[in-house]
Amino acid sequence: MDAEAIRRSLEGSGLRCTPQRYAVMAFLMEQNRHSTAAEIFEAVNRVDPRSSRATTYNNLRDLVKAGLVRDVAVEGRAARFEAKGMRHHHFICDRCGKVEDIEWYDVPRPASGSIGKRVLRECELIFRGLCTKCAPARASRKVS
Amino acid sequence: MDAEAIRRSLEGSGLRCTPQRYAVMAFLMEQNRHSTAAEIFEAVNRVDPRSSRATTYNNLRDLVKAGLVRDVAVEGRAARFEAKGMRHHHFICDRCGKVEDIEWYDVPRPASGSIGKRVLRECELIFRGLCTKCAPARASRKVS
DNA sequence: TATCATATTAGATATAATCTAAATTATTGA
DNA sequence: TCAATAATTTAGATTATATCTAATATGATA
Ligand SMILES: [Mn+2]
Ligand SMILES: [Mn+2]
Ligand SMILES: [Zn+2]
Ligand SMILES: [Zn+2]
Numbered sequence: 001m002d003a004e005a006i007r008r009s010l011e012g013s014g015l016r017c018t019p020q021r022y023a024v025m026a027f028l029m030e031q032n033r034h035s036t037a038a039e040i041f042e043a044v045n046r047v048d049p050r051s052s053r054a055t056t057y058n059n060l061r062d063l064v065k066a067g068l069v070r071d072v073a074v075e076g077r078a079a080r081f082e083a084k085g086m087r088h089h090h091f092i093c094d095r096c097g098k099v100e101d102i103e104w105y106d107v108p109r110p111a112s113g114s115i116g117k118r119v120l121r122e123c124e125l126i127f128r129g130l131c132t133k134c135a136p137a138r139a140s141r142k143v144s
Numbered sequence: 145m146d147a148e149a150i151r152r153s154l155e156g157s158g159l160r161c162t163p164q165r166y167a168v169m170a171f172l173m174e175q176n177r178h179s180t181a182a183e184i185f186e187a188v189n190r191v192d193p194r195s196s197r198a199t200t201y202n203n204l205r206d207l208v209k210a211g212l213v214r215d216v217a218v219e220g221r222a223a224r225f226e227a228k229g230m231r232h233h234h235f236i237c238d239r240c241g242k243v244e245d246i247e248w249y250d251v252p253r254p255a256s257g258s259i260g261k262r263v264l265r266e267c268e269l270i271f272r273g274l275c276t277k278c279a280p281a282r283a284s285r286k287v288s
Numbered sequence: 289t290a291t292c293a294t295a296t297t298a299g300a301t302a303t304a305a306t307c308t309a310a311a312t313t314a315t316t317g318a
Numbered sequence: 319t320c321a322a323t324a325a326t327t328t329a330g331a332t333t334a335t336a337t338c339t340a341a342t343a344t345g346a347t348a
Contacts, residue, residue: 016345018295037335052297057336059295073217076305078335089254091262103258107251107269110233114247118235119282121273125251129265138263160314162326181304196328201305203326220336222304289348296343307332314325 013066020044020051021059025068025083034072034080034099072099089124093131095138102127157210164188164195165203169212169227178216178224178243216243233268237275239282246271 006025007017015021023044028035035043041056051059060081063069072080072090077097089102107123130138150169151161159165167188172179179187185200195203204225207213216224216234221241233246251267274282 016294018344020296054298054337055296061337062295071219073219075215075217075223079219091259091264094265100262102254105252105254108249110246110249110271115235115271117276117279118244118271119274119279120235120271121238122271124270124272126268126270127254127259127262127264127266128268130263132261135261135263160325162313164327198306198329199327205306291347292345293347294343294345297339297341299339301338302336304335305333308328308330310328312325312327314323316321316323318319318321 009068010066013068015062015066019049020055021062023047023049023051024056024059025063028069028081028083029085032082032085032101034082036078036080038078040081074099089127091127091129091131093134094128095130095134098131098133100131153212154210157212159206159210163193164199165206167191167193167195168200168203169207172213172225172227176226176229176245178226180222180224182222184225218243233271235271235273235275237278238272239274239278242275242277244275 003022003026006022006029010017010021010025024040027040027043031043037057037060040060041051041053044051044056060069060071064071064081068084070082070084072082074080074092074097080099087104089104091100091102092098093100102125107125109120109123129135147166147170150166150173154161154165154169168184171184171187175187181201181204184204185195185197188195188200204213204215208215208225212228214226214228216226218224218236218241224243231248233248235244235246236242237244246269251269253264253267273279
């Protein structure tokens with residue numbers, strides 16, 4: 001999309017806008033998905049410039065640390081990454097592990113007694129169940 | 145605690161109550177924590193019977209599949225496991241990755257339009273920030 | 289241009305989890 | 319009782335995921 005905007009967001013975070021780093025960020029922004037490091041590595045290398053695996057991991061870590069990218073952990077699967085855009089919640093499929101966005105809505109905070117001396121930064125909702133692809137499959141499996 | 149109760153819950157799920165499997169379940173129930181597979185393996189082997197690493201992983205997977213144990217994914221860290229007891233939410237420390245329980249309270253469901261054809265099984269809240277141990281450390285780090 | 293911090297790289301290494309195939313243990317039902 | 323069957327365990331190999339190393343390259347600054 002807007003190459004200049006990506007460059008500015010990188011440099012605004014004190015990160016040089018290198019071709020490899022740009023490629024990771026651009027890929028995450030145009031795909032509106034939740035990709036694994038392996039998928040990102042493969043995708044940015046389908047076109048030049050070639051980026052090493054170490055660099056892909058380094059850049060993902062830097063981007064997460066800078067707050068431009070979010071790391072989504074899924075039980076039993078590789079980490080997934082997404083460009084941080086509008087706030088949203090997540091739906092995670094029990095069967096295929098797919099992560100999907102759910103429109104943001106505000107979450108009631110816990111009683112301050114529950115939080116104690118912890119410093120609360122954010123609240124996020126995770127929904128679990130079956131995605132639209134898996135729901136019918138699982139339902140028919142039951143029949144047999 | 146109640147050895148007979150553990151035995152019954154295993155057999156009620158169609159799992160034999162083997163010494164190795166019992167040891168995993170008993171450990172998770174007496175510790176009220178979120179342990180990694182490596183920690184569980186190490187703990188159940190401090191006493192007999194010796195259980196192999198493969199068996200520890202096999203049993204954790206079986207117990208999760210049976211719904212007796214919950215697998216908690218944390219970004220950048222090994223999976224953590226806990227015996228399923230009372231419903232609760234989780235607080236995850238940004239700095240040390242510790243997972244802590246937050247008293248359960250009901251979560252407003254998303255608009256049905258957001259869910260679409262997905263099958264929703266559960267909603268869970270994840271709180272993020274700094275745990276009581278890390279909060280002061282991070283605060284003083286800022287000062288320097 | 290010289291200097292210095294930042295970034296990239298291939299390959300080695302570390303960590304987490306699963307697989308394999310043989311042996312063991314428990315269950316079933318003649 | 320005992321053979322047949324199914325479930326479980328095991329050591330070690332293997333796979334998957336992620337990080338480290340140390341040499342090189344690149345870009346910013348003076
Ligand atoms: Mn998302
Ligand atoms: Mn918990
Ligand atoms: Zn699915
Ligand atoms: Zn902490």
